[in-house]
Amino acid sequence: MAKKTNPTAKLCLIVGFCGILAIPQPSAGSRLQSWSGTARIRFPKPNQSPVVDNLNSEQRRRNMASVTAKDTKPELVVRKLVHRLGYRYRLHVADLPGKPDLVFKRLRLVIFVNGCFWHQHRGCRKSKLPTMNRSFWTEKLFRNKQRDKQNKRRLTSLGWTYLVIWECETRRIDRLTEKLSRFLTEQEQHAEETNRH
Numbered sequence: 419m420a421k422k423t424n425p426t427a428k429l430c431l432i433v434g435f436c437g438i439l440a441i442p443q444p445s446a447g448s449r450l451q452s453w454s455g456t457a458r459i460r461f462p463k464p465n466q467s468p469v470v471d472n473l474n475s476e477q478r479r480r481n482m483a484s485v486t487a488k489d490t491k492p493e494l495v496v497r498k499l500v501h502r503l504g505y506r507y508r509l510h511v512a513d514l515p516g517k518p519d520l521v522f523k524r525l526r527l528v529i530f531v532n533g534c535f536w537h538q539h540r541g542c543r544k545s546k547l548p549t550m551n552r553s554f555w556t557e558k559l560f561r562n563k564q565r566d567k568q569n570k571r572r573l574t575s576l577g578w579t580y581l582v583i584w585e586c587e588t589r590r591i592d593r594l595t596e597k598l599s600r601f602l603t604e605q606e607q608h609a610e611e612t613n614r615h
């Protein structure tokens with residue numbers, strides 16, 4: 419025999435279900451409107467601690483882009499200048515330590531184009547830590563810095579020379595062109611001498 423469902427119970431069930439749907443669920447990056455300024459809380463994945471920072475959305479977008487994306491604007495500036503100087507290179511060579519941005523195989527030279535915040539450019543105003551959740555950032559950026567050091571050491575031990583171009587340097591095109599030109603010419607001469615011996 420089929421069970422009879424009480425119509426009131428059925429209604430309660432539907433109302434209850436809609437109620438659940440109507441409750442706003444926290445999502446990654448949801449903005450807390452009641453907060454002043456642009457502080458934002460990110461709800462963490464399991465095993466992560468919550469991250470609260472006080473970067474505005476533009477700063478955060480730029481920062482995230484600089485750490486995760488290839489072909490960032492500073493990188494494109496460097497590539498263009500190097501190309502104009504007559505040098506050819508490979509990009510993001512994965513089998514070299516640190517996956518360098520530009521690789522000049524013949525010269526055994528690599529160039530890293532580093533974001534000032536993520537790689538903590540010493541003394542640069544762009545490397546300033548957010549005031550909120552300072553210990554989280556200090557630890558995270560310290561690890562980045564350590565990894566950079568390790569990669570540079572490994573490159574040197576493999577006989578590669580490296581040059582770091584900082585994001586903030588890509589704003590002064592004349593100065594940057596001069597730096598790149600000087601460095602590449604030196605490497606060229608060094609490679610010629612090495613081949614002669």
Ligand SMILES: [Zn+2]
Nearest residue numbers: 534539542586
């Ligand atoms: Zn800088």
